Amino acid sequence: MKGMHKGQLVLWQGRAYSYEASLSLERVHLLDKETHQYIDAPIGELLLLPKEKEARKPGGYSRGMEDVPDREWALAERKFQEIQSYFSSNREKSDFTALCEKLGVSTPRGYVLLGQYDESEGPSSLIRSKRGRKPGSSALSPEVDSIIEVAIKETWVGPGTRVTAVKSKVDEICRAANCNPPGYRAVNARVGKKNRSEMMGLQQGKKKANDVYQARPNHNEAKTILEKWQMDHCVIDCIIVDEKDRKPLCRPWATLIIDVYSRVVIGFYLSIHAPSSYSVAMAVTHATLPKNRWLEAVGDTDISYPYYGKGENISMDNAKEFKSRGFRIAAKKHQIKLRWRPYGKPWWGGTLSV
CATH class of the missing domain: 3.30.420.10 (Ribonuclease H-like superfamily/Ribonuclease H)
Incomplete structure (x- = not known):
């Protein structure tokens, strides 16, 4: 866990507290800002929360080499060779214009490619990043994702549990942590991504979940009488x-x-x-x-x-x-x-x- 300072917001047992002091290497002194009561808690069970929601930087994400098509890789190699030749020349203005024409890009895009060029990294430095978020990534901050996980574990218990109950618990924790709560669709999406066997185990018991989802190979069959x-x-x-x-x-x-x-x-x-x-x-x-x-x-x-x-x-x-x-x-x-x-x-x- 990162170092904590006085007033740092932490999450413990589904509630937000303010860190006040360390009692030992294993326990800390926390303040519940709603009830104004002090409690002692084990430091290993705390989750750090931000004071305000962190902004996410727009843009794309880089891909592994195994995800790059052959055609795109060949194009990156050609760009790398052309830019490598450009840097080894006298680099006149006319050379840059000729480079952009060879690469088939505009002048602003040419400058971007020159900035991306990395001799040690090779052609992979010129692979275009994929636009948008990476598939399966979350648009929420890690702290809000953790709050949703806590709410699911505390609320998704017993038959008849609904996503609305999870959403209410998430809103309660987010208000206490002074961060913006996610929408219903975001909470519903997180519940939908959870392991179905695990969710049924919380809702209807482990035996029911095993009966539905557990693999049970080898059938007890007989091919003849008295076998x-x-x-x-x-x-x-x-x-x-x-x-x-x-x-x-x-x-x-x-x-x-x-x-x-x-x-x-x-x-x-x-x-x-x-x-x-x-x-x-x-x-x-x-x-x-x-x-x-x-x-x-x-x-x-x-x-x-x-x-x-x-x-x-x-x-x-x-x-x-x-x-x-x-x-x-x-x-x-x-x-x-x-x-x-x-x-x-x-x-x-x-x-x-x-």
């Missing part, structure tokens, strides 16, 4: 009651396994106990074996459910029962690959997430 399974637990939306006094006891748990390719629930296990490695083993066993005897046992002989087999891959979250030693040994013995969801990436659940 990929997904397994998860859930609490059933019903209540088990006592068969005599009908008092509620608990809600049952279900461990489900779905085949990704066919979208068939190929196996499950119901229990009144919380999920455990036993629940996982029973669900996998139910998915692997034929369902005929099981249907007979529950009295549903009129139902046909010919879905069973050994899955090649089982995907699941990082619950401890899915990482038990017994489960991993059994899967390895039967050549079943276990795949756990990466941390912080809930969308990998995809097909089955209950």
